[in-house]
Amino acid sequence: MGDVSDTLRAEFIACIPSLRAFAASLVGVGDRADDLVQEALMKGWANLDSFTEGTNVRAWLFTILRNAFYSSYRKNKREVQDVDGAYSSRLAEHPAQDGHLDLADFRRALETLPSDQREALILVGASGFSYIEAAEICGxxxxxxxxxxxxxxxxxxxxxTVESAEDFGPDRSVQAILSVTTTTAVKSRAMG
Incomplete structure (x- = not known):
């Protein structure tokens, strides 16, 4: 692989965070996601001769990762899964911050989506692929x-239960506290 360009090497490295996020959306955060990313990178590197330089490395690696995930899924479908998270939820303590709770709610909601919808949303919404690139990856x-x-x-x-943009951010009680604090600060500055 001595003839691999520095640009291609840099593109491989630049793809790692996005690949990791995509892998985490498929299998969850942790060792399985890291293993999936490593497998995709190794397969990509080993098959560089089938890659046309100048085309989209990122989409090519995402396709390899996706195919590796589905191959392993088919091999392991007899394995007992913790689909509802009952076992894993007993292993970890949930954080007390609202942001973490909101994120946990989002993750649970995301997991309930059909896999094809979740995959398309992650590719377009979180990974930044265009609809055309996502269509190529998904075939x-x-x-x-x-x-x-x-x-x-x-x-x-x-x-x-999101009905408008105002449903994002602090809840009503936090907004009320912020409003009172801001009003008090403005009055203090006006008097002082």
């Missing part, structure tokens, strides 16, 4: 990806 039409993303967004909004 389907662009319209199919758009439909999956839209259905996923609508379903997440329903599951999280």
């Amino acid at each position: 389907c039409a662009v319209g199919t990806v758009k439909s999956r993303v839209n259905r996923a967004r609508v379903r997440l909004a329903e599951l999280l």
Whole structure:
């Protein structure tokens, strides 16, 4: 692999955080996600001769990762899964901060989406792929990806009871505290 360009090496390295996030969305955060990323990078590196330099390295590596995930899923489908998280929830203490709780709610809601919708949403919404790139990775039409993303967004909004942009951010009691604090600070500055 001595003839591999420095640019291609840099592109491989630059893809690692995105690959890790995508792997975590498929298998959860932890060793399994890291193993999946490592497997995708190793397969990509070993098969560089099948990559056309100048094309999208990121999409190519995401496709390899996705295929590795589904291959391992098929091999391990007889394995007992902790689908509802009952066992794993007893192993960890949930954080007390609201942001972490909101994120946990989001993750649970995301996990309830059909895998094709979740995958499309992660590729377009979280990984920054265009609809065309996501369609190439998933091996389907662009319209199919758009439909999956839209259905996923609508379903997440329903599951999280999000009706408008104001539903994001601090809840009403925190907003009230912030409002009183801001008003008091403004009055203090005006008097002083």
